[in-house]
Amino acid sequence: MGKVWFVGAGPGAPDLITVRGTRLLAEAGAILYTGSLVADTALQWAAAGCEIADSKSMDLEQVTDWLLTRAERHATVVRLQTGDPTLYGVLAELARPLDAAGVEVGIVPGVSSAMAAAAAAGECLTLPEVTQTVIFTRLGGRIPMPAGEALADLARHRCTLCIFLSIERIDAVAETLIGAGWAPDAPVVVVHKATWPGEELVQRGSLSDIAGRCRDAHIVRQAMILVSPALGARDAPGGATSKLYDAGFERRFRGKRAGDE
Template sequence: MTGKIWFVGAGPGDPELITVKGRRLLEAAGAILFAGSLVDQAATLYAPAGCEIRDSKDMTLEEMTAWLLDAAARHATVVRLQTGDPGLYGALIEMTRPLTAAGIEWAVVPGVSSALASAAAAGETLTLPEVTQTVILTRVAGRTPMPPGEELEALAAHRTTLCIFLSITLLHEVQRALLAAGWAEDAPILVVQKASWPGEEKIVRGTIADIKKKCQAEKIAAQAMIIASPTLGAADWPELARSKLYDPSFSHRFRRASE
């Protein structure tokens, strides 16, 4: 019999932000293949004694697939530990297709995304009543091109929250796209590097006009989330539109309106 391969989201970096299920699988794993260039190695501390642990940062997709297949032939539980959530900006489908073809059982355990961890670190919300109810997770085109219609300028035209992954080295292009979409130069921008990483997290607040200089001053050039949103700084606004869910004048199935 062959084992089962689990694709586990390690979360944004803090080993305590992995899910309970993810930790339980690591504690039972016979083999763990982890993304060492992105996942804090502390996440592998949950592995039992004698567990095979391999860093995948120097491996090709084919080498990772071969390693997982070999491990599944020898262990009941094999974990591929990925940064954030396995379904965002990873090679999940590329890795699972050959497993399915080989008849290997696999499953996915979701993880906390760096987009959510960055907002949490800065004490910000990504949505607000009557401001924006939409969050777009995207990136700037680099070596991986963007499909037609998904250019940042086109998405920014919606004036919703933008969580921009994998783009800190292209911050000048983020600035250009937002301005071209009609955002003001003094619109707030948030950059969080290594959100939740103990002792390594950096939070930079600025505007479209000055965020690049501020990030350069902090030497932020990798592993950073960029958030552009009309909700940024709402904690200091003089007034907010009230949430209907908690408004005394609003009825729902758990509470009748009191006004």
């Protein structure tokens, strides 16, 4: 039996997949990718003659069967997933039958769309003395949120929120955050298809108007919502600075400068 690798394709740009990921794609005898979410350009690393299939019309059982049968034929099989395989995917559900069949499984991390969106917008997710916590979450819907993890509960922490899989209900996201105590004029950044060549779109606004701005820009899917007190920090005057490079801050590789007490 071959080994099945779950490889994170990253956010969209083909050169943001990891070096390990490209090596495995080149070695793979079979690749199953999520065509509705993974840019086709990621497949440029596949070898000639590699068996490639799109899973967008498959259910869980069909995906599992495909991976199992290809593991019987090839030493390396890749399940290519958007972003990082450990975030908002079905890694556990797919790995269980592979484990049961004695198929070895490997995981290669990928760049999350949360980080790619922040980079595309030129924003920081953390800021000294402003926010040091980042929450990855989503708005509950057909898939309910576990107890204590409703967006309203998490929003009350007033830290950075990276909101996945919720752009279709951006109105509800904004209303929920305002109801949790965020100001209507709190800044919001929405990034559609971060790093996708020719398709990336950054939309800025506030909680009071971001839904309308997204509708006007026709952003209805594949978008990351960033809400944070750190947004706009590059344009804000003053503010606390990190101690990492403070001349008076002693650390392992740098003592205090002479005269600093």
